[in-house]
Amino acid sequence: MNEKLKELIGVIDQALKQLKIGDDPSNLYDPIKYILSLGGKRIRPLLSVLAYQLFQEGYDKILMPSLAVEVFHNFTLLHDDIMDKAPLRRNQPTVHEKWNENVAILSGDVMLVRVYDLLLQADGSIVKEVISRFNNCAAAVCEGQQLDMDFESIDNVTQEEYINMIRLKTAVLLGYSLELGGLIGGAGEEDLAHLKNFGTLMGIGFQLMDDLLDVYADKDVFGKQVGGDILANKKTFLLIKATELAGGNDKKELEAWVSKTDFIPEEKIRAVTAIYDRIGIEAITREQINFYFEKGLGEFNKIRVKEDRRKDLLSLSGFLMKREK
Amino acid sequence: MNEKLKELIGVIDQALKQLKIGDDPSNLYDPIKYILSLGGKRIRPLLSVLAYQLFQEGYDKILMPSLAVEVFHNFTLLHDDIMDKAPLRRNQPTVHEKWNENVAILSGDVMLVRVYDLLLQADGSIVKEVISRFNNCAAAVCEGQQLDMDFESIDNVTQEEYINMIRLKTAVLLGYSLELGGLIGGAGEEDLAHLKNFGTLMGIGFQLMDDLLDVYADKDVFGKQVGGDILANKKTFLLIKATELAGGNDKKELEAWVSKTDFIPEEKIRAVTAIYDRIGIEAITREQINFYFEKGLGEFNKIRVKEDRRKDLLSLSGFLMKREK
Numbered sequence: 001m002n003e004k005l006k007e008l009i010g011v012i013d014q015a016l017k018q019l020k021i022g023d024d025p026s027n028l029y030d031p032i033k034y035i036l037s038l039g040g041k042r043i044r045p046l047l048s049v050l051a052y053q054l055f056q057e058g059y060d061k062i063l064m065p066s067l068a069v070e071v072f073h074n075f076t077l078l079h080d081d082i083m084d085k086a087p088l089r090r091n092q093p094t095v096h097e098k099w100n101e102n103v104a105i106l107s108g109d110v111m112l113v114r115v116y117d118l119l120l121q122a123d124g125s126i127v128k129e130v131i132s133r134f135n136n137c138a139a140a141v142c143e144g145q146q147l148d149m150d151f152e153s154i155d156n157v158t159q160e161e162y163i164n165m166i167r168l169k170t171a172v173l174l175g176y177s178l179e180l181g182g183l184i185g186g187a188g189e190e191d192l193a194h195l196k197n198f199g200t201l202m203g204i205g206f207q208l209m210d211d212l213l214d215v216y217a218d219k220d221v222f223g224k225q226v227g228g229d230i231l232a233n234k235k236t237f238l239l240i241k242a243t244e245l246a247g248g249n250d251k252k253e254l255e256a257w258v259s260k261t262d263f264i265p266e267e268k269i270r271a272v273t274a275i276y277d278r279i280g281i282e283a284i285t286r287e288q289i290n291f292y293f294e295k296g297l298g299e300f301n302k303i304r305v306k307e308d309r310r311k312d313l314l315s316l317s318g319f320l321m322k323r324e325k
Numbered sequence: 326m327n328e329k330l331k332e333l334i335g336v337i338d339q340a341l342k343q344l345k346i347g348d349d350p351s352n353l354y355d356p357i358k359y360i361l362s363l364g365g366k367r368i369r370p371l372l373s374v375l376a377y378q379l380f381q382e383g384y385d386k387i388l389m390p391s392l393a394v395e396v397f398h399n400f401t402l403l404h405d406d407i408m409d410k411a412p413l414r415r416n417q418p419t420v421h422e423k424w425n426e427n428v429a430i431l432s433g434d435v436m437l438v439r440v441y442d443l444l445l446q447a448d449g450s451i452v453k454e455v456i457s458r459f460n461n462c463a464a465a466v467c468e469g470q471q472l473d474m475d476f477e478s479i480d481n482v483t484q485e486e487y488i489n490m491i492r493l494k495t496a497v498l499l500g501y502s503l504e505l506g507g508l509i510g511g512a513g514e515e516d517l518a519h520l521k522n523f524g525t526l527m528g529i530g531f532q533l534m535d536d537l538l539d540v541y542a543d544k545d546v547f548g549k550q551v552g553g554d555i556l557a558n559k560k561t562f563l564l565i566k567a568t569e570l571a572g573g574n575d576k577k578e579l580e581a582w583v584s585k586t587d588f589i590p591e592e593k594i595r596a597v598t599a600i601y602d603r604i605g606i607e608a609i610t611r612e613q614i615n616f617y618f619e620k621g622l623g624e625f626n627k628i629r630v631k632e633d634r635r636k637d638l639l640s641l642s643g644f645l646m647k648r649e650k
Contacts (some may be wrong), residue, residue, distance in 0.1 A: 027475060139435050145431055
């Protein structure tokens with residue numbers, strides 16, 4: 001990531017640190033400060049700031065509202081971690097582990113209220129638009145999380161259903177982050193649509209890349225265990241596509257590994273990866289990823305701003321598209 | 326309750342029924358429709374409508390925003406029921422029992438988003454004010470719920486701490502319901518403060534009345550088991566006050582009943598009630614209730630509107646002050 005982007009992330013981090021979230025009762029507010037302090041790349045508010053800078057200089061008007069998308073993102077992580085019974089988040093205990101489930105539910109709730117406090121800092125003339133579009137995004141994110149949970153007990157999830165789920169669960173928030181920057185920057189309706197589509201399409205690509213990296217990442221670069229999704233039978237793009245395309249012995253073998261409850265982890269990872277290799281899942285997934293990246297960049301190119309204004313968002317997109325962990 | 330109030334509740338119920346909450350995925354949206362269909366007196370939106378009618382005719386502009394306080398109230402019930410592990414709500418299975426905990430968390434989250442959709446239906450010129458005041462109220466409600474949970478593991482809760490907890494957990498939402506009606510009705514800053522204080526003070530009185538009725542209600546009129554709070558050692562105003570005032574044998578006996586784990590329910594209820602009787606807890610609680618009701622009505626009287634406009638809100642307050650279940 002280039003120096004300017006790093007600097008902006010520093011500004012966002014600083015603003016997040018100084019955010020007045022509340023103090024008393026501490027069991028309500030400490031978990032919020034805790035989860036926000038665990039770090040993360042702050043990509044979403046950075047997208048808001050960069051989208052704003054397509055149309056305006058600096059970040060005066062966008063900085064505080066941009067924190068809304070970061071706080072919302074962390075709110076979804078907090079509640080999702082309860083639902084997934086996840087013990088760790090960014091290598092630290094999750095809130096429901098460090099405190100308890102009730103604290104995690106309630107801290108999350110007040111976090112969502114704080115999101116709206118941040119969105120309210122947009123100019124009065126556009127605040128209705130800012131919140132109404134956010135609401136569509138937030139409801140979509142909840143729908144995506146529900147579909148993801150529903151999929152756990154459904155046998156046949158199609159590629160189309162899967163793409164729709166990740167679009168809702170993770171991609172639309174990237175779309176909204178850009179839309180928010182555009183809105184506050186004064187973009188017109190068409191540019192707003194392009195920004196939103198750009199973020200959503202790229203977001204689908206990023207999630208597919210996550211799926212791919214879980215199996216095909218260089219384990220020395222990748223932060224977590226390679227093959228975690230395979231062990232958990234997670235219905236990722238790779239497994240859905242392999243289930244669809246595998247024939248004969250591969251099909252039988254894949255089904256056997258998915259239903260096996262007693263196995264040596266490395267063996268399962270090796271065997272399923274070998275099936276993926278025989279079907280050519282890596283290339284198929286990369287093709288899909290590129291399809292969404294290209295479509296996304298096509299939307300970006302339609303935005304009517306001067307070429308020299310585009311470089312930061314392009315640079316960030318390039319960084320995210322090339323990431324290996 | 327008089328005919329006009331009943332009619333308005335019918336209008337509110339109808340609008341709630343027609344509310345577009347969402348359909349797909351059904352595991353996300355069915356629980357919301359379910360909890361909203363369980364009924365309830367719809368007091369909060371009724372307060373909004375009546376506060377609006379202090380300043381305006383009809384309910385055109387207030388009806389949709391008034392549903393926000395009802396949806397928010399039900400959102401808090403949904404999440405509180407998870408935290409309390411409550412099996413029943415209005416004599417029906419709670420959402421986490423009927424579906425599961427994850428569904429209950431996530432449906433609640435999207436319900437809170439829908440609250441803001443409803444608040445957004447206020448006029449553009451006041452929407453920032455409407456939402457910003459709502460946010461203060463919503464954060465306070467979460468703080469109250471957290472304090473209530475914190476109190477479970479604290480030995481000495483003072484009367485002051487208890488009143489502050491119920492003010493946050495239940496009373497401020499009544500205050501906001503009235504404030505919302507005033508805001509949309511065009512009330513000035515001072516009248517808004519009086520409305521908010523009126524609702525909050527009355528709300529404290531209503532909660533104290535709940536505490537009292539749990540022990541001293543006529544069990545043929547009261548909907549639920551008399552003495553439930555005593556059995557659960559719930560730190561109500563009655564128990565806190567009795568712990569403070571009991572002396573000698575009463576003190577020892579009360580402490581013994583609170584720490585006893587093996588007992589015959591009716592016997593515990595009878596014994597603790599007898600201690601309450603000896604200390605005169607009923608009269609002390611009634612005095613407190615009247616203190617808050619009088620202070621509340623004092624705020625109501627300061628609102629600058631013509632006398633004939635006051636009668637519906639007064640009539641509803643009278644109904645709520647006299648309730649026996």
